[in-house]
Amino acid sequence: MKKLKVGLVGASGRMGREIAEVINASPACDVFYTLGRDKKVDHKLAEKVDVWIDFSSPEALPEVLKTASRHGTPVVCGTTGFSKKEKSLLEKASKEIPVLWASNMSMGVAVLNEALKVFSSIANFDYQIEEFHHIRKKDKPSGTAITLQENLEKAVSKKCPEPLAIRGGGIFGIHKVHAMSEEEVITFEHSALNRTVFAKGAVRAAEWLAKQKKPGLYQIRDVLFGK
Numbered sequence: 001m002k003k004l005k006v007g008l009v010g011a012s013g014r015m016g017r018e019i020a021e022v023i024n025a026s027p028a029c030d031v032f033y034t035l036g037r038d039k040k041v042d043h044k045l046a047e048k049v050d051v052w053i054d055f056s057s058p059e060a061l062p063e064v065l066k067t068a069s070r071h072g073t074p075v076v077c078g079t080t081g082f083s084k085k086e087k088s089l090l091e092k093a094s095k096e097i098p099v100l101w102a103s104n105m106s107m108g109v110a111v112l113n114e115a116l117k118v119f120s121s122i123a124n125f126d127y128q129i130e131e132f133h134h135i136r137k138k139d140k141p142s143g144t145a146i147t148l149q150e151n152l153e154k155a156v157s158k159k160c161p162e163p164l165a166i167r168g169g170g171i172f173g174i175h176k177v178h179a180m181s182e183e184e185v186i187t188f189e190h191s192a193l194n195r196t197v198f199a200k201g202a203v204r205a206a207e208w209l210a211k212q213k214k215p216g217l218y219q220i221r222d223v224l225f226g227k
């Protein structure tokens, strides 16, 4: 079987190392090319990449998208902390190539985002999102909490208070969505038990995205439920 050639951006980072381990254990793909902060793109190699996986930093995005667009290569991006302008770069590139961005690559969080739709039937409740992450996390609130907030507000058709962000220890990621009335409280909770969950989701997304023929902005939910 021909292995998928993955280009990995941020390969030396916490997520990059985890993703490389998942890829190395897979019979379907290979880490073919890596990019880091101080590495100039070698286009002879970049043109051979079948799919990019980027878990780096917002500053890397323009170069990654430029390289991928130049060679018509799909991009799975898990980087968080993007400004509006950087998000619009993802949208622009998705007119030319398949782009899948997700603030959380776990299938569990994809399901949690879908589950929030049921809150439309109790939109009069009070809502609060809470998230916990390791002390070294750079963005606050997390990208996952921001995505959950967007989906929650869509479901209940109103603004909700900003997510509460708590930083400490080595927590990989806990997200809670509380729905509260005078008589009852419902809490949806997702806990990532390790970093591998995001790496496995990213590799699964890359294998799926590499098969998409049309340019477009894809979401992690599309891997589970279809576009």
Ligand SMILES: NC(=O)c1ccc[n+]([C@@H]2O[C@H](COP(=O)([O-])OP(=O)(O)OC[C@H]3O[C@@H](n4cnc5c(N)ncnc54)[C@H](OP(=O)(O)O)[C@@H]3O)[C@@H](O)[C@H]2O)c1
Pocket (backbone or CB within 6 Å): 009, 010, 011, 012, 013, 014, 015, 016, 035, 036, 037, 038, 055, 056, 057, 059, 060, 077, 078, 079, 080, 081, 102, 103, 104, 105, 106, 139, 198
């Ligand atoms: N979507 C998800 O499921 C998910 C899950 C976990 C984390 N994340 C996100 O993934 C990103 C990386 O997280 P992490 O914990 O792995 O961070 P990290 O350990 O700080 O690693 C970041 C990596 O990106 C590289 N990098 C930074 N700036 C770059 C640039 N301008 N060009 C090329 N490479 C650059 C770094 O290289 P140097 O070492 O040379 O600086 C490093 O290898 C963060 O945005 C984080 O929030 C997403």
